[in-house]
Amino acid sequence: MKDLFLRAARGDRTERPPVWMMRQAGRYLPEYRSLREDYTFLEAISTPEIAAEITLQPWERFRPDGIVMYSDILTVLEPLGFSYHLESGVGPVVENPVESPADAERTHEPIDDHLPYVGDLLEILDEELGSDAAVLGFTGGPFTLAAYVCEGTPSRNFMAVRRLRAEHPDAFEALLRAFTDTIVDYVEYQVEAGADAIQLFDTYAGLLSPADYRRFLLPLHQEIVDAIDVPTIAFVRNVSGNLELLEETGADVVALDWTVDLERARAELGDVAIQGNLDPALLYGDPDDVRERTRAVIEAADDAGHILNLGHGVDRNTPVENVAAFFETAKEFSR
Numbered sequence: 001m002k003d004l005f006l007r008a009a010r011g012d013r014t015e016r017p018p019v020w021m022m023r024q025a026g027r028y029l030p031e032y033r034s035l036r037e038d039y040t041f042l043e044a045i046s047t048p049e050i051a052a053e054i055t056l057q058p059w060e061r062f063r064p065d066g067i068v069m070y071s072d073i074l075t076v077l078e079p080l081g082f083s084y085h086l087e088s089g090v091g092p093v094v095e096n097p098v099e100s101p102a103d104a105e106r107t108h109e110p111i112d113d114h115l116p117y118v119g120d121l122l123e124i125l126d127e128e129l130g131s132d133a134a135v136l137g138f139t140g141g142p143f144t145l146a147a148y149v150c151e152g153t154p155s156r157n158f159m160a161v162r163r164l165r166a167e168h169p170d171a172f173e174a175l176l177r178a179f180t181d182t183i184v185d186y187v188e189y190q191v192e193a194g195a196d197a198i199q200l201f202d203t204y205a206g207l208l209s210p211a212d213y214r215r216f217l218l219p220l221h222q223e224i225v226d227a228i229d230v231p232t233i234a235f236v237r238n239v240s241g242n243l244e245l246l247e248e249t250g251a252d253v254v255a256l257d258w259t260v261d262l263e264r265a266r267a268e269l270g271d272v273a274i275q276g277n278l279d280p281a282l283l284y285g286d287p288d289d290v291r292e293r294t295r296a297v298i299e300a301a302d303d304a305g306h307i308l309n310l311g312h313g314v315d316r317n318t319p320v321e322n323v324a325a326f327f328e329t330a331k332e333f334s335r
C-alpha cells in the first residue's frame with residue numbers, strides 16, 4: 001500500500017514493513033523473459049506501454065507496496081551526449097567514453113527532449129496504481145554514472161574514474177558536476193510526472209575513500225536530495241563503516257546492503273528510516289530459510305521506519321517461489 005510505504009519512509013514504525021525489491025521487474029520472471037524476446041532492452045525501456053507492462057508484472061504476482069519503474073540509470077547519458085548500447089554477455093557499452101579531461105566538460109540538453117518516455121511511463125503507472133502502491137522513480141548517482149562513462153563497460157574496481165580523480169581532479173569534479181545538474185533536472189521531472197518516491201542509486205560510491213566521498217560527493221548528494229519534493233532513498237554499497245555519509249545526504253531513507261548489521265545500523269543512525277537488507281543470494285536457498293532470514297531482518301530493523309528490501313538487486317536465476325516467500329513474509333508480519 002502506498003500509504004504504508006510513505007509512512008515508513010517518513011520514519012514511522014508501521015504495523016508491518018512495506019516491501020519492494022530492487023530489480024523486481026526483470027529476468028527472474030518467465031513472463032519478462034518471454035516479452036524480452038520481442039524487444040531489445042533499449043526498445044523495452046523507451047516504449048512506455050511495454051515498460052509499463054514489464055513494471056507491472058511483479059505487481060500482478062506479488063502485490064508489493066512499492067513499484068519501481070522499469071528503466072535504467074544509463075538513460076541520462078543521452079542528454080549529456082553519450083551513446084551506448086547493450087552487448088550481450090558484457091552489459092552496456094559506452095561508445096564515446098571519457099578519455100581526456102576535455103571529455104569531462106559537458107552540458108546537458110533538456111531532459112524532456114531525450115527522455116519523454118520516462119514521464120509517460122510514470123503517468124501510466126500513477127494512473128494504474130492510484131493509492132494501491134507507491135510508484136518509485138530513481139536515478140543513478142553522479143559517481144556511479146561517472147564511473148561508468150570513464151570505464152565504458154562494467155568493471156570490478158572502476159579504476160579509470162579513480163585515476164581521473166588523482167590525475168585530473170578538476171576534470172573529475174567537472175564530470176560529477178555535469179551529472180549532478182542533469183540528475184537534478186531528471187528527478188524534478190520524475191516527481192512532476194507522478195513519482196511518489198525517488199531512490200538515488202550511487203551504488204559504486206563506496207569505492208571512494210571516506211575523505212574523498214565527503215569532499216567531492218556528499219555535497220552533490222545533498223543537492224540532489226534537496227531538489228526532490230517526495231521521500232528520497234539513498235543507496236550506496238560497501239559503506240558499512242561510514243553509514244553517517246548516507247545519513248548526512250539528508251535522504252529520508254538510508255538503504256543498506258547485506259554487509260551491514262541492522263541492529264548496529266539502528267544504533268548508529270538513530271531514527272532515520274532504513275531500507276534493506278536481505279542478501280539476494282539467500283533467495284537461492286530453501287523457502288523456509290528465506291522466510292526465517294527475512295523475519296530476522298524485519299525484527300532487527302524494528303524500532304523506527306523500515307522498508308523491507310534486498311541488499312541489492314534480485315539475481316537473474318532466482319526461483320520465483322522464493323521471491324514470493326520474501327514478499328509473503330513481510331505481508332504476514334504484524335506487530
Ligand SMILES: Cc1c2[nH]c(c1CCC(=O)O)Cc1[nH]c(c(CCC(=O)O)c1C)Cc1[nH]c(c(CCC(=O)O)c1C)Cc1[nH]c(c(C)c1CCC(=O)O)C2
Binds near residue numbers: 036041070203204
Ligand atoms: C552501472 C549500472 C547499470 N544499471 C544500474 C547500474 C548501477 C549499479 C547497480 O545498482 O547495479 C542500476 C539499475 N539497473 C536497473 C535499475 C532499475 C531499478 C530496479 O529495477 O531496481 C537500476 C537502478 C534495471 C536494469 N538494467 C539492466 C537490466 C537487465 C535488462 C535485461 O537484460 O533484460 C535491468 C532490469 C541492464 C543493465 N544496465 C546496466 C548494467 C550493468 C546492465 C546489465 C546488468 C546485467 O546484465 O546483469 C548499467
